[in-house]
Amino acid sequence: xxxxxxxxxxxxxRGVHVLHVEMxxxxxxxxxxxxxxxxxxxxxxxxxxxxAGHDSVGLRPGDVVITTAGLEYxxxxxxxxxxxxxxxxxxxxxDLVGNDLCVELSHGVxxxxxxxxxxxxxxxxxxxxxxxxxxxLLDAVPGLVVVRGGDWDRGLxxxxxxxxxxxxxGQDVVIDRLVDLVLVTALRRWFAEEPGRAPRWWTAQxxxxxxxxxxxMQADPAAPWTLTTLAREAAVxxxxxxxxxTDVVGESPxxxxxxxxxxxxxxxxxxxxxxxxxxSGRVGYASPFAFTAAFKRAHGMPPRTFRRKAG
Numbered sequence: 658x659x660x661x662x663x664x665x666x667x668x669x670x671r672g673v674h675v676l677h678v679e680m681x682x683x684x685x686x687x688x689x690x691x692x693x694x695x696x697x698x699x700x701x702x703x704x705x706x707x708x709a710g711h712d713s714v715g716l717r718p719g720d721v722v723i724t725t726a727g728l729e730y731x732x733x734x735x736x737x738x739x740x741x742x743x744x745x746x747x748x749x750x751x752d753l754v755g756n757d758l759c760v761e762l763s764h765g766v767x768x769x770x771x772x773x774x775x776x777x778x779x780x781x782x783x784x785x786x787x788x789x790x791x792x793x794l795l796d797a798v799p800g801l802v803v804v805r806g807g808d809w810d811r812g813l814x815x816x817x818x819x820x821x822x823x824x825x826x827g828q829d830v831v832i833d834r835l836v837d838l839v840l841v842t843a844l845r846r847w848f849a850e851e852p853g854r855a856p857r858w859w860t861a862q863x864x865x866x867x868x869x870x871x872x873x874m875q876a877d878p879a880a881p882w883t884l885t886t887l888a889r890e891a892a893v894x895x896x897x898x899x900x901x902x903t904d905v906v907g908e909s910p911x912x913x914x915x916x917x918x919x920x921x922x923x924x925x926x927x928x929x930x931x932x933x934x935x936x937s938g939r940v941g942y943a944s945p946f947a948f949t950a951a952f953k954r955a956h957g958m959p960p961r962t963f964r965r966k967a968g
Contacts, residue, residue, distance in 0.1 A: 673833050674748045675782045677821045679764075681772035685733035687740035690748060692783035695724040696840050697732070698814055699806075702777030707731045708801065716779075719806015719814065721843040728800045734777050748783065766824045767832075780817060782836040797856035804843040804850075813839060857906050866891045866901045870910060878918045879941045884910060919955035922948070926960055927967040933960045 677700075688695075699716045706714040706722060708730040715736075716722065724730070731740050742758060743751050750758040750769075764773045817835045820828070848855040861867045873890045874882060887910050888898040902910045918940040925936045937948030952960050 673782055673784055673836055675780065675821065675832050675836055676748070676767055676769045677818060678779050678781055679768070679770040679773055679775040680734060680777045681775035682734040682777070683738050684742075684771055684777070685731060685738040685740040686742045686744060687729075687731050688744045689729050689746075690744050690783060691727040691746045693725065693727070694784040694840070695722075695728070696780075696782040696836060696843075697722040697724070698780040698817070698839060700778040700780060700814065700818060702734070702775075704777055704779060705733050705736045706801075707733070707736070711801075713737075714801075714803055716803075717806065719810055721804045721806070721810070721839065723798065723802040723804070723840065723843060723847075725798050725800055730801075767821045780814070780821070782839075797854070797859065798844070799854075802843075802847050804846050807846075809842060809846050810839070813842065861905045864901070864905050866893055866898065867905045870898065870902065871906075871913075874910075874914050874917060878914070878921050879939055881941065882911075882914055887914075915951070916955070918942075919952060922952060922960070923956060923963065923967075926964045936960065 697716075699718050699720045701718050704716045706716065708728065713736045714722075733740070741753065742762075743753065745751065750762055752758055762769050762771060764770065770778075813835075817832070817839060820832055820835055848859055852860075858871070862871055869890045870887050873880075873887065880886075884895045884899065888895045891898055893901070899909060902908075902913070906913055908916075922936050922940045925931055925939060926933075931939070933949070934945045937943075937945045940948070942948035942951070949959055952963070956963055958966070
């Protein structure tokens with residue numbers, strides 16, 4: 658399990674809101690949902706995204722927008738159209754005086770908008786709450802990322818649209834995975850186009866020495882890893898691994914492992930009912946006391962206090 662997959666799995670424990678939106682002009686929506694990560698995919702027609710202090714961004718079918726850190730923006734069928742709908746936290750929709758529009762604008766399972774079959778259509782997915790692991794993603798991505806449509810998304814968006822229209826057992830899991838796939842694929846495309854913006858943990862995964870070591874640690878944080886056993890994963894000497902890992906990732910293998918374990922532990926405490934003893938074992942600590950001390954150093958509070966505050 659890599660860093661980005663762990664991030665998405667952490668979000669999934671709290672659910673991902675996904676809607677197929679269909680609109681007829683004139684329309685404009687003020688998005689103030691405070692979502693940690695948002696994914697917007699144009700399906701047909703065109704739309705314009707406006708945010709304070711920036712030029713309007715025009716979007717066409719296949720374009721993907723990723724927002725982070727609760728970015729507020731206006732999404733409209735034409736530039737400059739004033740909003741008549743406000744989307745707040747929890748994906749609650751209201752008019753400008755506060756009247757609830759959730760029922761009025763709902764048109765069946767995961768469908769929403771002012772006109773079913775309208776000329777403009779897009780998909781919206783929101784990941785509402787942050788986990789500790791998510792910080793690595795948010796630190797790497799600015800408030801707004803636009804990835805233009807192309808061969809990279811061929812078939813994927815159509816599949817997501819089709820699945821959103823179904824109401825079958827396990828459908829939420831299928832849709833969550835597809836939204837994740839859109840997000841990962843779009844980010845991979847963006848990092849390829851903006852290599853200078855790619856975080857070290859992203860580029861390190863393709864390094865022939867560091868990549869296998871990262872994969873091993875991320876897949877099994879409970880294993881009793883040492884520099885020697887990690888070097889075996891890369892088929893290099895301890896000295897070579899230590900030097901290469903630090904050059905590529907920016908910290909030593911054991912420092913990365915310790916931080917990864919504490920990130921995963923925080924996510925488990927926040928998103929599961931596992932006891933502190935169970936969490937300690939799942940991140941490689943034989944003693945809950947040693948785990949508690951390490952967790953307090955990393956997060957400034959004991960595990961139980963962290964869980965209570967996170968809840």
